[in-house]
Amino acid sequence: MLANYGYQDGSGEYFITIDTEKCNGCGDCMETCSAKVFVVAQEDPDDPMREEPVAMVAPDKRKKVKYECNPCKPSINRPPLPCVQGCKTGAISHSW
Amino acid sequence: MISAGIDCGAKTTKVIVMENGTIIGRAKGITGFDQKKAILEAWDLALKGAKLSAEDVRQICGTGSGKNAVKIAFPNTQELVNDIKAMGKGANFFFPRTGTVADVGAEEGRAAKLDEKGNAVDFAVNEKCAAGAGAFIEAMARALETPLEQMGPLALESDREIPMNAQCAIFAESEVVGLIHAKTERRDISKAIHDAMAARVVSMIRRIGVKEDVVMLGGVAYNPGFVETMKRQLAVTKIFIPEGPEFGMAVGAAVVAAAKEG
Amino acid sequence: MAEEKKSEFWRWTETNWFDPRIDWKKAQYVTVGIDVGSVSTQAVIMTDGQIFAYGNMRTGSDSPNSARKGLDFALEKTDMPQSRIDYCIGTGYGRVNVPMADRTLTEIACHARGANIIYGPQIRTVLDVGGQDMKAIQCDDKGRVTNFLMNDKCAAGTGRGMEVFADLLGVPIVEVGERSYQVKQEPPAVSNTCVVYAKSEATGLLRKGWSTEEVLAAYCRAMAERMYSLVERLGVTPEFAVTGGMAKNRGVIGRLMPMIGLEPAKTKWDTQIAGGVGAALFGYALCQKGKGRQKK
Numbered sequence: 001m002l003a004n005y006g007y008q009d010g011s012g013e014y015f016i017t018i019d020t021e022k023c024n025g026c027g028d029c030m031e032t033c034s035a036k037v038f039v040v041a042q043e044d045p046d047d048p049m050r051e052e053p054v055a056m057v058a059p060d061k062r063k064k065v066k067y068e069c070n071p072c073k074p075s076i077n078r079p080p081l082p083c084v085q086g087c088k089t090g091a092i093s094h095s096w
Numbered sequence: 097m098i099s100a101g102i103d104c105g106a107k108t109t110k111v112i113v114m115e116n117g118t119i120i121g122r123a124k125g126i127t128g129f130d131q132k133k134a135i136l137e138a139w140d141l142a143l144k145g146a147k148l149s150a151e152d153v154r155q156i157c158g159t160g161s162g163k164n165a166v167k168i169a170f171p172n173t174q175e176l177v178n179d180i181k182a183m184g185k186g187a188n189f190f191f192p193r194t195g196t197v198a199d200v201g202a203e204e205g206r207a208a209k210l211d212e213k214g215n216a217v218d219f220a221v222n223e224k225c226a227a228g229a230g231a232f233i234e235a236m237a238r239a240l241e242t243p244l245e246q247m248g249p250l251a252l253e254s255d256r257e258i259p260m261n262a263q264c265a266i267f268a269e270s271e272v273v274g275l276i277h278a279k280t281e282r283r284d285i286s287k288a289i290h291d292a293m294a295a296r297v298v299s300m301i302r303r304i305g306v307k308e309d310v311v312m313l314g315g316v317a318y319n320p321g322f323v324e325t326m327k328r329q330l331a332v333t334k335i336f337i338p339e340g341p342e343f344g345m346a347v348g349a350a351v352v353a354a355a356k357e358g
Numbered sequence: 359m360a361e362e363k364k365s366e367f368w369r370w371t372e373t374n375w376f377d378p379r380i381d382w383k384k385a386q387y388v389t390v391g392i393d394v395g396s397v398s399t400q401a402v403i404m405t406d407g408q409i410f411a412y413g414n415m416r417t418g419s420d421s422p423n424s425a426r427k428g429l430d431f432a433l434e435k436t437d438m439p440q441s442r443i444d445y446c447i448g449t450g451y452g453r454v455n456v457p458m459a460d461r462t463l464t465e466i467a468c469h470a471r472g473a474n475i476i477y478g479p480q481i482r483t484v485l486d487v488g489g490q491d492m493k494a495i496q497c498d499d500k501g502r503v504t505n506f507l508m509n510d511k512c513a514a515g516t517g518r519g520m521e522v523f524a525d526l527l528g529v530p531i532v533e534v535g536e537r538s539y540q541v542k543q544e545p546p547a548v549s550n551t552c553v554v555y556a557k558s559e560a561t562g563l564l565r566k567g568w569s570t571e572e573v574l575a576a577y578c579r580a581m582a583e584r585m586y587s588l589v590e591r592l593g594v595t596p597e598f599a600v601t602g603g604m605a606k607n608r609g610v611i612g613r614l615m616p617m618i619g620l621e622p623a624k625t626k627w628d629t630q631i632a633g634g635v636g637a638a639l640f641g642y643a644l645c646q647k648g649k650g651r652q653k654k
Contacts, residue, residue, distance in 0.1 A: 002504070046503060226552050
């Protein structure tokens with residue numbers, strides 16, 4: 001399942017996608033993100049039949065992903081994102 | 097040499113008249129739905145105040161979301177500059193050591209990192225969303241049934257931190273109503289509103305990095321509650337605000353106009 | 359009172375219904391799904407996976423009571439006592455405030471399952487536009503979610519955004535669709551998707567001489583464009599279904615469908631009960647697996 005967390009508003013579209021087929025709930029994303037955007041849940045609230053833990057964007061961050069991620073996304077010379085690089089299974093991607 | 101800067105903004109239109117680096121006249125009016133009319137009215141007011149006639153002004157420069165209307169009102173307008181440039185030059189005029197300038201207008205929030213001449217080396221905007229602009233505090237003032245100019249002082253009376261869930265002015269309105277029903281103190285609600293708004297502006301500024309001295313322009317700079325939370329969230333001890341911060345961009349435009357003279 | 363008058367425009371009919379052909383006394387499992395949304399609440403009662411009864415009403419400001427009131431309302435015309443219920447699942451924005459829920463699930467999972475039932479297993483893409491959010495969901499033939507997007511940050515395109523406009527223009531929300539088509543020529547969309555800015559833009563248009571209907575049409579088109587860009591980001595695979603309250607707004611959906619280029623699926627059921635249906639169905643599935651209340 002592709003879980004897209006985030007939003008679109010007048011200024012644009014901002015989604016962080018977690019591919020739950022690739023995610024194994026390891027929790028590395030919780031370590032790499034300095035804004036504490038990610039959490040790992042033991043039960044996937046969107047997939048009642050899943051047995052493994054799964055990473056997701058913390059519920060209180062979903063409406064603010066643009067703002068939370070701004071420090072990692074400077075206007076010029078943007079480095080690779082720590083969360084994306086840090087995920088060994090490549091489950092995380094950003095739409096902006 | 098007399099130059100003029102005209103900033104036709106979403107909500108208000110500002111005119112600055114400048115002579116040899118000194119502001120000699122200024123006026124502002126509500127933009128309303130007829131931009132050209134608003135520009136001409138503010139222009140007349142500014143000239144009257146400076147005891148000048150239109151012929152005395154050699155160079156005009158327009159800026160703001162309605163800058164095209166400046167060209168329509170004054171076909172001999174020499175230049176139209178974008179908001180970022182006007183903002184940078186304006187901040188630099190008042191504070192030559194400006195490193196970062198933030199201008200939160202009625203409908204848009206902007207920030208730029210400047211060089212020593214006031215040119216932007218990097219910039220960021222919060223646009224097309226009321227949550228990142230002055231419109232947010234205005235909408236919340238209505239929900240809180242408090243006059244806009246009292247919102248800031250009210251917020252300063254609080255020392256609580258209540259995070260706001262809503263990141264949209266429309267949803268925040270319902271959230272404020274909910275807080276009122278839950279008997280939350282109005283000063284705490286006001287502070288929460290300012291904190292939430294500032295968080296979005298600060299996040300935008302963090303894209304370009306905070307470099308002191310930090311200058312704030314725009315009407316929102318009159319709000320002491322907003323300035324206070326900005327200082328706290330940016331982790332700076334001082335934010336420089338010129339007299340008449342809403343004229344910042346018009347001043348910048350006037351500076352650009354003056355530079356055009358050979 | 360000014361307050362009362364102002365709030366009249368959002369009003370829509372609250373409904374409850376039950377199937378008199380179903381004998382609930384013969385059912386093995388009676389499960390309930392309660393979807394407490396920010397604007398409306400639905401309670402759906404299923405007997406062995408068949409829809410037996412439901413109720414659809416305004417949530418109001420008191421969430422815990424909304425769930426109770428919703429369930430009472432759904433059962434009102436029936437003779438089933440609440441004690442007969444074997445399992446209850448809460449979903450929706452206010453799901454933490456469903457005191458009688460055995461478990462809660464997100465609306466994403468429930469809407470996909472619910473759409474699979476009320477529209478059919480051929481559904482692959484669901485767009486749910488509720489009071490305060492928009493969800494675009496892709497699912498398989500069993501109603502399992504394969505891809506989803508949710509937006510509850512921005513009011514544009516949501517029921518709330520629509521209410522604000524209905525209020526501004528003084529048009530009852532149930533008339534918005536009809537009246538938005540009473541224009542000689544379809545106007546372009548308002549340029550601002552932000553509801554706050556669209557409001558000032560609309561005021562300007564009215565001053566310029568636009569009729570209420572023209573402004574409505576322009577706003578409905580802007581909202582349709584917002585929904586389209588959300589659905590397009592997800593990708594639309596037929597068959598396509600729209601659930602939630604906004605599905606009833608012809609003004610928006612009628613402008614959205616040509617953008618997508620598909621005919622939306624039809625249902626005889628109330629589009630707002632999709633979440634509750636999915637929740638009740640999950641409850642039934644859990645009971646069948648032996649994970650119901652009784653067996654614990």
